[in-house]
Amino acid sequence: MRFLRQGLFGLFLLSLTLGLLAYAGQIVVSAVQERMAQEPRAPERRERVFAVRTVTAEEARIAPVLTAFGQIESRRTLEIRAQVTGILTELSPDFVEGGAVQTGQFLARIDPADSETAVSRARTDLDDARAEEREAARALDLAKDELAARRDQAKIQDRALARQRDLEDRGVGTLTAVETAEYNVVQARQAVLASRQALALAEARVDQAKTAAARAELALSEAERRLAETRITAGFSGTLSDVTVIEGRLVTANEQMATLVDGTALEVAFRVSTSQYARLLGQDGTLLPAPVTVTLDTGGLDLTATGQITRQSASLAEGESGRMLFATLSEAPAMKPGDFVAVTVEEPPLDAVIRLPATALGPDGTVLALGADERLESLPVTLLRRQDNDILVRGAELSGREVVSERSPVLGPGIKVRRLSPEANAGATLSLSPDRRARLRAYVEGDRAMPEPMRARLLAELERPEVPAQTVERLERRMGG
Structure with missing residues (x-):
């Protein structure tokens, strides 16, 4: 009995296990059939919205700015050169590199001994020429007087000839006396002619004396000018550079001694x-x-x-x-x-132009503007100028629109976007400690190369409780701290 009971219990457990397995298989088969019988459904997708920064396009009258690089020059630069040859006997204390001089200030002197000798010689020659001129004038006066006397003698001889002819006509005179009177008239006329020649020579001598005196005056003027050229002065106020001479050096004519700027x-x-x-x-x-x-x-x-x-x-x-x-x-x-x-x-100002960030312009010459339902629209524009990080453009229907300030490859017409709030850019400030503030103030006050308007502006900023961070950074970078 015991064996039969255990056998029946085992058979019951086996039947229960097979039943459970069959039930589980049926559930699996029904689930697979139900899954296969269902229609496939795509998951619902949401449209992606991009965040963009925008600026408002506003038309205005703007004067573009052209940027270039150049070099500072002086409109008045004078080369100081020696006009005569000689030894430098005297130099001004300011005749050094970087020396500041004023108009007419004495700079240098070249040994004037030879020039002074030439001036003395020219004055002596002028005195001789003027003496000759006076002597020629006196000789001219004498020649005029002599000519007048000879003419008076010729008149007397003419009257004597007329008297002798009158006596001959009345039968009182002789032919010999008449011929003698005629001979005397001819001699008197020859004497007048000789006096006229002497007068012409005297006048020529006067002219030659005047010419010699004028030539001597020119020689004296040139000698005095040569003497004046031994003294070098500043033509205008300025600063000396490229100084190449010292006292006692021999300089030649036309040698450059310095440059006045x-x-x-x-x-x-x-x-x-x-x-x-x-x-x-x-x-x-x-x-x-x-x-x-x-x-x-x-x-x-x-x-x-x-x-x-x-x-x-x-x-x-x-x-x-x-x-x-x-x-x-x-x-x-x-x-x-x-x-x-x-x-x-x-540059001359432009009317009805719009300033935008340079990053707003696409390679196709268009900008993206917000349209209906927060979707982007492509608007063509005409690029007029580039101004550092900005551009100046014109475009139809662009005024008053919100334009994307920073384009990216994912943005294009029809894309839905949302605006980002503009970031505040008021400028960072720093609260300085007393020691740090005093150190910056001392540096600004001690920098002699700094213009006074800039010094005053920086000192005013350092007096504020909150100092702009950019000012502090620049000063400390220049100080090396």
Whole structure:
């Protein structure tokens, strides 16, 4: 009985296991059939929206700025040369490299001994010429008196001849007396002729004496000029450079001793392309006196000066292109001839133009603007100027639209976007410690090369409780700290 009971229990467990397996297989088969019977459905996709920064396109009257590079030059540069040969016997204490001189100031003297001797000789020759002139005048007066006397004698002989002829006609005189009187008349006339010749010689002597005196005066004037050339003075106020002489040195005629540069008559020479030059011409084809700003980078603190265009070069050298322009600077005390500077020229203003970031312009000459339902539209524009990181454009239906300021390859017409709020750009400021503030103030006050307007502006900024971070960074970079 026991064996039968255990056998029946095992058979029950086997039947239960087979039933469970069959049930599980049926569930699997029904699930597969139901899955295969269902229609396939694509997952719902949402449209991607890109975030963009935008700027509002506003038409305005804008004066474009042309940027170029040039060199500071002086309009008045004088080469100081020796006009005579000799030894330098005296030099001014200011006749050194970088010496500041004034108009007419004594600079140097060349040994004047030979020139003084020449002046004395010329004066002696002039005295001789004037003495000869006086003697010739006296001889002329004597010749005139002698001629008058001879003419009086000739008149007396003429009257004597007439009397003898009258006596002969009355039968009182003789033929011999008449012939003697005629002979005397002929001799008197010859004497008058000789006196006239003497008078002509006296007049010629006077003329020669005047010519000799004038020649002697010219020789004296030239000798005095040579003497004056031994003394060298400054032609105008300026600064000396390229000084190559010392006292006691022998200099030759036309030898360059130094260069005098007028530091107050500065101008900048800069080259522009032909297209840029064309934009600086007026309607009559003449060059406009456009205002310019010159900037000298001194390693953190920029020196600036203003002026205006005055002229252009007459021709181009071989291998050059564009145009060379010259602008006169009004005041540039911190700049020197030879400085390499950046030049910005204000062009004639343009009407109805729009300033946009340069990154807003696509390679196809279009910009992307927000349209209906926050979708982008492509608008063609005409590029007029590039201004650093900005561009000046014109476009139909562009005014007042919001334009994407930074394009990317994923953006295009029809793309849905959302605007990003503009970031505040008020400029970071720093709160300085007393020691740091005092160190910066001492540096600004001690920098003698800094223009006074810039010094005053920096000191005013350092007095504020919050100092602009850019100012602090520039000063400390220049200080090396």
